[in-house]
Amino acid sequence: MGKTYLELDEVARLEGAAVYLRDRLLIRLLFHLGCRVSEALGVRVKDLDFRRGTVTIEHLKSRIRLLCPECGARLGKGHKFCPVCGRKVEKAVSQEKEHHRFRTLPLDKTTLGLLKEYIGRGGTVARNGEKMLFDLGRNRAWQIVRDCAERAGIPRLVNVESGKTHNVSPHRLRDAFAVHAVKHDDSGDGLRLLQEHLGHQSIITTMKYRKVSGEEQKEWYRKLWQGGKPDGQVCQP
Helix, strand or coil, rough: CCCCCCCCHHHHHHHHCCHHHHHHHHHHHHHHHCHHHHHHHHHEEEHCCCCCEEEEEEEEEEEEECCCCCCCCCCCEEEECCCCCCCCCCCCEEEEEEEEEEEEEEHHHHHHHHHHHHHHCCCEEECCCCECCCCHHHHHHHHHHHHHHHHHHCCEEEEECCCCCCCCHHHHHHHHHHHHHHHHCCCHHHHHHHHHHHHCHHHHHHHHHHHHHCHHHHHHHHHHCCCCCCCCCCCCC
């Protein structure tokens, strides 16, 4: 079975395979921030605080709500009758609602230096009155990461849930960051900080990286034979 996530040396090779400074910066932000591709592409120059060494990113998510056409009460997908007015629901009204969430993340010195160099070279673009880091769409960002992976000789990755293989993509860099963080610290506090950093609403979503990294099974197996004894002392079979 193939690999399920990128190792640190592979991410370094991926970054090194970038032809342009813009592409290198994109890959570095995706991995070192562990952010979503939409979040990286939405970073504005004014979101960067070089004095504090942070970046504020916005997560915009659209949600569809189903409403009763008679009274406007919220419905579930399985509702045939409105739980408020009791009317039979022939066709629910769909309403799209956008949720804006912000979080401020720290940046390492090397990434800050790369950002200063990129901005100093005039790499930013003006869009809708804002100075943006990137003028890229999601598809182009995906192509950049895939092409760099091919040049670096990094093989396709296996999806843990489906077993299918996929090209290296921006989200695989987010996964690599999360697995690296879990392998470094899989304590309760470590997972809570990772949850906040990744912007997960539920800790359950964050916990999947503990399973992917193999730390969860390793800890279970260690405790199985240690039997609560101090490290170095094992239970006899």
